[in-house]
Amino acid sequence: MDDLAQLTEANQQFRGYGLVRSARLAQTKKGDPFYNLTIARGKTEIPVKVWSDHIHGREDEVKQMLQEGKVIFLEGDTSTYQDQLQMTARAFRAAEEDEYDIAEFLETPPEPIEALQEELEGYLQQITDPLLAEIVTSIYAKYKKPFSTYPAATNNHHSFVGGLLYHTVCMLRLGMDVSTRYPAVNKDFIIGGITLHDASKVMEYTSHIAPAYSVPGEFIGHISMSSMLVDREVQRILAGRGENAKLTKLEQEAVYQLQHCILSHHGRMEWGSPVEPKTLEAHIIHLIDMIDSRVNMAERGLDGAPEGEFTKVFPLGKLYKPMSGDD
Template sequence: MKEIFISQLNSFEETRVFDTYFLVLHRQLRTTQTNKPYLNIVFCDKTGQLEGRVWDVNDSRIAKDFERGDVVKVRGCVSRFNDRLQMKVEQLRKALSTEEVEKADLMPATTYDVQELWQKLLGFIDSFTDPHLKLLVGNIFNNLQIASAFREAPAAKQLHHAYLGGLLEHVISLLTLADRVAPHYPILHRDLLLTGVMLHDIGKIQELSWDVGFEYTTEGILLGHIQMGASLAEKTMDAIPDFPPRLKTLVLHVILSHHGKLEFGSPKLPMIPEALVLNFLDDLDAKMQAVQGEFDKCAREGKAPDELTGKVWALDQRQLLNTRGWLGPAEPGKTEPEDQSQTELFFGLK
């Protein structure tokens, strides 16, 4: 049974020796600046990733037969190099059986109930008034193979919602946002917008693999999820008798343009209101989840609220300020934190 997780290691003293299980994402033989060989290993569990070092590659206590995808039990201690946490591995062996540790402990996963998320998706489908679009998304998500993959898939390899169930969580978040935005702008075709939300990333169930960490499939590298998703939608619409040709064009356009810019991988720029709104909401949800994820990571590491004050996160090429932390508690008798220079505020420099 796994009792120690990566998220806990930040609070460990560097002299503390511990034993735990990890999934191996990567192993590579490297050399130091003095030309001494060492083994670099990337471990993971459901709370994150951690680099490990085996400094003596000939140590008999280090198994030689483990590879990427293996579950291993390791003993060692943490250290910090250039302000980054890493592990000094002293012993390592392959897990003797799958009963030693649950696979669910080794892969990051959504904290939401997947069954509840799935029921919300089906509820949105039931709310459609356009019969053709309702039949389209219904046919796709009634496919057992697609449904199973969609419930498990991450939404990305690294950036946003990069965990099991992340794709479904992302889509439900977007559906909730889109359903609130649609009544505000009467020009929008609600069911078309929601169809775009449901299908814009459907190609990721083919683009990504998640058996061992999160990786791109060969087809995903060569084709990409946008093309894959459009192809699936087109085949499904072609199989529906009398599906309106113009509506088919709009559905495909929403999928093909959802990245918003040609340099971001979109074959087309958004040219209808529903495509424009989907692009904005998709970008918003991805970025907000990334920021929230950093905030949650700080909380998991046990940092006190005052340590989060003024916290700045990098997003793309920008710096984002933790506004609530910087403003401080709005309570009687509480004073605001002392003002900071722009350099301190946005780049964390003192």
Template sequence: MEVKEIVKEGSISGTYLVLDSQWRVARNGKPFATLRIGDQTGEIELKVWDISEDAFRQLHKGQVLKLEAAAKNYNGALQLEASGREEFFRICQEGQYDPAAFLPGVSGSELKALWQVVDQTRSELKHPAYRLLLAHFFETDEFRQRFNSAPGAMRIHHAYRGGLLEHTAMVVTICQTAATSYPEVNRDLLLTGALLHDLGKLQSYSGELVIEGTDQGKLIGHLMLGAQMVSEAIQAIRATHGEEAFPAALEMPLMHLILSHHGELEWGSPIQPALLEACLLHHADHMDAEAAKFREARRNHPGQSGNWTPYNKALKRSIYLLDAVGEEQ
């Protein structure tokens, strides 16, 4: 049974990936485990009561389980429950499952369309320095392969293979509209910033079945990592083509866009936007991230389950689905 098929209370069985596991102790002193499990169709919480430490150690992040549990309603949302006193799971060894079943992501024609947005935008830039900088990254096969499969986050939004490319293409598309709406905008600067704003995520995440944060990502953060990658690329361009190939006057504004695109200090930006282009990039980035949360909540909402989704932790609220209102309106 896939996660998307768990729509009502009752017994369930299926093969799932452990996305997170935490050891807890209840008020009565009895241990239990809270797990987040999933497949490419969605995620769901699993509570395991009266679990031993030995059993818990087997349920670590990245493990694939053959699971038998019960779906129960808790505070308006379904969760799975199992008893540690029973044999409720079996560890699946490599070769006993299809990794593709646990790797949601963008593929096929969708990827091709996203790359078309990226490459066409590059080709339409007027300033040769920006085109040269973007070519340094996007015309390298190894880079394109990494960018093609990289997630856009560990959780919350675009946390799947191809998520970084999808998010980047969407932010670029929003910025193109903004640049048309506000003619005083430096279009080349804004679109270059949009294409490179999350570059540091390539060094921030790792893992095949489960997305993990790297040491660099945790200690430095993807904004600083991205700025470092761009700075190194600019230095390489100057070393090869001369100082005039990327004028110093272009470097600082671009760095500012990358470092300020989270918008607020409490959201992780070391500096707030001080350029119109930086302001627009921040809002485009935030807009697509928020829209992705809503879209994910819509996708995960079981059919025939009413207009309101269960409480969504990422959005900190339930959302209302117009499609569920009924076609008679």
């Protein structure tokens, strides 16, 4: 097989190219070094083991080769471990630049990036509060390019190029629908909170091709950093108003509510939120985030799975893929 998508069962042989999505050096119980890799092409990913006999004597070369974001030429054999397909490497080398097109290895959203950008910017124009509109629009404008290319997660959901933008737009669609059905919902906080809830993932991750956690991502995390972005915009706006300028009481409350929507969107403290939802809009954003992430997990996990059977989809557990009825 020369395409990772063709690998479906144990005892298959692979000889082809793959993108190193993750690479972790580990040790066996005997102290021998080995690598845990995740090799990808488009939507397809497979764990790969590189044992010590392929590392010994070429440690520096292998370390340079097996880096996240690099494309390698790989030969290996498939097997199963705990009901999950994996591969053991027999040989590998760095791919030459003229041997591949990086775009062929990157998964992208099911909708064009430009259309998603246009849709999001249309929602931003619907924010009626002038201060909130300026804060949210300014942050989006500053980070538009990485916001449109970075993933929404390193794995599990929307972990592909443009995943952050796609996840945000999908949430905005749900949020606007909920706002239309329930007049008590403040659309400004729905639009602003959703747009900014994951905005700092462009700083939490190291790249859009093979994202790992950055230093500020590890130390602070995207939730707190996104709230910090709001505060920085407020300080910029106040500086433009003149010396000793302050927000009005209503403006300050609006800023607090926007930051609260960001800070509470994971729902519970044990899930990473510094605070739990205390406004209607914060509860809605948390629930919509849960819905959209789980739908994406299920869709990607069942893509290519056999119909009429249960398939393990991490972290959702076993999911059933209905039969299509084409027979």
